Amino acid sequence: MxxxxxxxxxxxxxxxxxxxxxxxxxxxxxxxxxxxxxxxxxxxxxxxxxxxxxxVPNTVDASAEKHLPVVEFLEGGKISVKVGSVTHPMIESHYIKWITIASGDKVQRVILDPGQAPEAIFDIGGEIDVNVYAYCNLHGLWKTSAKK
Incomplete structure (x- = not known):
């Protein structure tokens, strides 16, 4: 779990x-x-x-900016995470500061800076469940749960 x-x-x-x-x-x-x-x-x-x-993580997008992490399961036990179904802004005044995943008993995090793409690839091995968190400097914490 x-x-x-x-x-x-x-x-x-x-x-x-x-x-x-x-x-x-x-x-x-x-x-x-x-x-x-x-x-x-x-x-x-x-x-x-x-x-x-x-x-308390938001789990439903309700604004023009999209914050929910979008998870894609890849081959080789990896997942791709992109923040927003429409790419989230990554400017100095409004950006995703980090993406964190929890899979099995492991937690992984990527720290982002303005100008970088709000996305990351994580290795989850044989796990099939993942909780993905993204933190926006203006709009707080967002979460998506995904299952392969």
Whole structure:
């Protein structure tokens, strides 16, 4: 089974983190006796002295710019990923910063710069399921799941 990835973004500086290990959830107990409460929570990620935002990937294109990764299975255990059914802009003010895939127990990423094509080829071996994420500097996180 292909793993789901979680990304967080700082709303102030734009820093983006990928969670590698979810760790153990915390049990938080407050109060005493009949006013006692217990909560189970994940750790908070803090940047710029504020809690980071969990990025929920968009899975449906609804604007003129196309952001959803398009996956094509190739021979030899490879896939081609292109961002957008119509090529996404790759200019300094609006571009795809990275494409990340999760297949089986592996995660691969290609970092992109303005002027480059918003596409990449990844080697997934014998895997048949893949989750593909693309991050636009203006419109956030996008995800496509594909199966051979």
């Amino acid at each position: 292909t793993k789901e990835l979680k990304f967080y973004r700082c709303l102030d500086c734009g820093y983006v983190l990928e969670v590698l290990d979810f760790g153990t959830r915390q049990v938080i107990t407050k109060g005493e006796s009949f006013a006692k409460s217990t909560t189970i929570a994940d750790a908070k990620l803090i940047c710029c002295n504020k809690e980071m935002e969990l990025l």
